[in-house]
Amino acid sequence: MSSQPQLSHSECSDCPIRHRAVCARCEPQELGELEVIKYYRSFEAGQTIIWSGDQMNFVGSVVSGIASLTQTMEDGRTQMVGLLLPSDFVGRPGRENAPYDVVATTDLVMCCFRKKPFEDLMARTPHIAHRLLEMTLDELDAAREWMLVLGRKTAREKIASLLSIIARRDASLTKRGLSGPIVFDLPLTREAMADYLGLTLETVSRQISALKKDGVIHLEGKRHVTVPDMGRLMEEAGDDADGGFLV
């Protein structure tokens, strides 16, 4: 389950609890306290981290890799309801059980805190509680933005929306801007993309081919994507050019 730290201190700064919730305004002692109780867990691609309904005795954040939140109906229909990229927070302080499966979509490293000590710390540290509310509001915005995608967009727009999110997140992680071409590896299988977009994997494949044929994206192999013109992609996604996706 738990494991030794596998990251250097500099890599660890990706952990939002450490550098986003406990920011410059906070006392060093509090940061120190978080340092003491944190631990790392790694997962392999495909591994389920938490099953829906399970007790969830930790909170944490993604250090590297991608995790997804997934809901499944009895007959097997599944819908991904969230995508956790590096620095995203996982956990529900004050809640006992997970309301959906959390699955490692790629190999994954998480920085975790046992829930109880974290909640105690949160109760004593208004800044952490405040930062957590901020993050939850961000997630709520992203979820609602996604409701528009699921409810009203065409398959082509859905694909473009997803690529646009991943491209933008990639650009911000690598500190590059959105003006030049953006290059990244798709971290999701066609099936996972379908589950996120409320489509079938065949439709995903067809629409990716179509976007490629129309020059909106370039594909090298099955996963390596180049977006020559981010504005064009966002147009295809049906977003206003300035776009407000958050995820």
Next chain:
Amino acid sequence: MSSQPQLSHSECSDCPIRHRAVCARCEPQELGELEVIKYYRSFEAGQTIIWSGDQMNFVGSVVSGIASLTQTMEDGRTQMVGLLLPSDFVGRPGRENAPYDVVATTDLVMCCFRKKPFEDLMARTPHIAHRLLEMTLDELDAAREWMLVLGRKTAREKIASLLSIIARRDASLTKRGLSGPIVFDLPLTREAMADYLGLTLETVSRQISALKKDGVIHLEGKRHVTVPDMGRLMEEAGDDADGGFLV
């Protein structure tokens, strides 16, 4: 804009800031402080309370009536991303602008607080901050539950899901259980239902007719609904019988 209190003190207890955020654990002074700064606003059906992008200088909660959160694309496609029933909270402490339109779906009364004093109070009162995180997590759960509805359910299941939410909320408001038949008035037009479900109003109408023909619901006029068997309705919605909808 603002208006005199139009409710007796007993009616006012519907305001969650007052009886949910400031609960028995909190000091009476804090409750008093909220009493002092609160005010009421009423809206007519169809009136837009806040436009997407507008500055939002208050927070509050629905006292009576129904409001909806709506996103619109440039070409006019709209998706409702949230339904605010009595006692639901509106507002985003720490955020400047509204990310979507808030519209009064029926005649509506809200209990409001100017944002700044409310935020100050929140900073001084951990219980309010904590309660707000709770409510935001509830909204997040509801939004994600709805993503499954939008992404993977059939039109019939979507209608059943919506009726099921409204029926359950009605049953809990009127303190009746879910065992007997449930009777309520639909607070939404067919078009509003369509916008919530990612359907057209014609499909909504057809599916309601179908559920009526099959005896899942009874209709008197266009809005007055009787659900003879809540279990049957939830089956139609594709939920597990114990169901976890929150909205």
Next chain:
DNA sequence: GGTCCTACTTGATCTGGGTCAAGGTCCATC
């Protein structure tokens, strides 16, 4: 080099729900 497997692509066909169009019902207003 072969073979197996997983991930993906592409084609053919079907269908749920969209679109367009023509009523119907219930009020409010005169």
Next chain:
DNA sequence: GATGGACCTTGACCCAGATCAAGTAGGACC
């Protein structure tokens, strides 16, 4: 009690995306 309008229903037809099915690409392992 006629007129108008908002809201809803129903029918006919169509199409985007689902479904079913066959085939390809590339990596791991022998």
